[in-house]
Amino acid sequence: xxxxxxxxxxxxxxxRGLAMAIMALDHVRDYFHVAANTDDPLNLQTTxxxxxxxxxxxxxxxxxFVFLSGTSIYLQSQRKTSAELATxxxxxxxxLIFAEWFIVSLxxxxxxxxxxxxxxxxxxxxxxxxxxxxxxWFKFPLRFIFIIGLILVAGHNLLDIPETxxxxxxxxxxxxxxxxxxxxxxxxxxxxxxxxxAFPVWLGVMxxxxxxGVWFKAEVSRPQRRTWLLRAGLGAIVFFAILRYSNVYGDxxxxxxxxxxxxxxxxxxxxxxxxxxxxxxxxxxxxxFILLAIMEGLQNKFTGILTTFGRTAFFYYIVHLYLIHFLxxxxxFYRGHTYADAYNENNHFPxxxxxxxxxxxxxxxYLIWAFVLIIMYPLCWKYDQYKVNxxxxxxxxxx
Numbered sequence: 001x002x003x004x005x006x007x008x009x010x011x012x013x014x015x016r017g018l019a020m021a022i023m024a025l026d027h028v029r030d031y032f033h034v035a036a037n038t039d040d041p042l043n044l045q046t047t048x049x050x051x052x053x054x055x056x057x058x059x060x061x062x063x064x065f066v067f068l069s070g071t072s073i074y075l076q077s078q079r080k081t082s083a084e085l086a087t088x089x090x091x092x093x094x095x096l097i098f099a100e101w102f103i104v105s106l107x108x109x110x111x112x113x114x115x116x117x118x119x120x121x122x123x124x125x126x127x128x129x130x131x132x133x134x135x136x137w138f139k140f141p142l143r144f145i146f147i148i149g150l151i152l153v154a155g156h157n158l159l160d161i162p163e164t165x166x167x168x169x170x171x172x173x174x175x176x177x178x179x180x181x182x183x184x185x186x187x188x189x190x191x192x193x194x195x196x197x198a199f200p201v202w203l204g205v206m207x208x209x210x211x212x213g214v215w216f217k218a219e220v221s222r223p224q225r226r227t228w229l230l231r232a233g234l235g236a237i238v239f240f241a242i243l244r245y246s247n248v249y250g251d252x253x254x255x256x257x258x259x260x261x262x263x264x265x266x267x268x269x270x271x272x273x274x275x276x277x278x279x280x281x282x283x284x285x286x287x288x289f290i291l292l293a294i295m296e297g298l299q300n301k302f303t304g305i306l307t308t309f310g311r312t313a314f315f316y317y318i319v320h321l322y323l324i325h326f327l328x329x330x331x332x333f334y335r336g337h338t339y340a341d342a343y344n345e346n347n348h349f350p351x352x353x354x355x356x357x358x359x360x361x362x363x364x365x366y367l368i369w370a371f372v373l374i375i376m377y378p379l380c381w382k383y384d385q386y387k388v389n390x391x392x393x394x395x396x397x398x399x
Contacts, residue, residue, distance in 0.1 A: 011296035012068055013310030019064040020309045020316050021373060026058035028369045031328035034359035042270050044263055051362060052266050059273055062121050063284040066202050067209035069125055074213020082139050089133030092398050096126030107321035109351050116350040117193050124197040128206045146211040152204025157278050160252040181274040198275045229293035236286030240279055250279040305377055312380040314399055320376055329353040
């Protein structure tokens with residue numbers, strides 16, 4: 001592997017690792033902030049600037065993770081046949097769906113009865129991998145994949161239009177393919193699916209990331225790649241600003257002038273993640289492209305930590321959820337609650353050992369977040385070393 005190739009892959013892992021670190025902040029806030037489960041941190045009527053951006057900055061995580069998953073898949077295509085890559089993607093996609101439903105859902109709820117099964121980002125990545133695997137199997141040209149990805153990302157907000165029709169009522173399939181804003185559907189007696197990530201738009205993001213893999217080929221020089229990334233990033237940001245200002249298309253909720261300039265800015269930036277709107281993806285992926293250009297070639301202790309997180313992203317994702325929920329459970333008992341309180345039907349909250357309205361201040365949330373990252377780094381480092389020293393173990397490629 002050449003130095004340029006090494007740096008290129010490291011830059012991808014750095015940005016992915018940064019996304020993983022920031023993601024933990026949002027999940028710590030979910031379990032520990034006093035208002036996390038009673039109010040929306042993006043509610044302009046009740047939020048503060050710090051609380052708003054604590055939530056808003058984590059919007060970058062899913063787009064970065066899904067887009068760079070597509071880029072990594074393209075890089076794999078440079079050393080695998082279409083059949084080999086397609087087989088891997090389909091198998092790994094189904095494995096990720098299984099992991100979402102039976103491993104990740106338990107981390108979120110701590111309910112071994114699986115009363116609630118969330119369809120979140122791992123589900124979206126898994127089903128997108130399965131579909132992309134089929135596309136790779138049939139050797140669809142890169143231009144075709146790019147066009148389909150662009151249509152899914154840029155065109156899915158057209159489905160917002162019928163939702164504004166008086167009397168419109170979404171059902172399971174509509175929510176699965178488009179909206180799915182934390183909608184529960186009972187699939188078996190006592191077991192409900194919680195639709196969070198409608199997957200087609202995320203499939204589009206993965207497809208665009210796959211096509212962007214050509215920027216990271218070994219024969220592309222670093223200056224050329226940085227030029228392309230900077231242009232794409234700046235272009236996405238300018239496109240966001242113009243389209244968002246127009247209030248014509250790209251997000252189901254218009255921005256509006258608020259009581260002061262800062263709140264007006266927050267309204268302008270407050271775009272929909274569920275489902276991921278076109279404008280949401282522009283303002284998250286645009287800066288991410290610029291970050292990819294800036295971070296390429298950087299080598300220091302901080303980027304080394306990010307690289308470790310990025311190289312062990314799936315391991316990190318699962319372990320950090322269990323860790324955060326376990327710490328939340330400890331504080332639940334510390335506040336005087338019992339096991340009976342956790343299963344109290346009057347609570348009506350799907351995540352056990354969490355009581356809406358109880359929790360800590362935002363500074364405390366940041367301290368707990370730092371503690372979680374301190375614990376996660378050596379775990380990820382050891383796991384990364386294990387992967388490096390055991391490349392012959394096929395099952396490691398699925399983690």
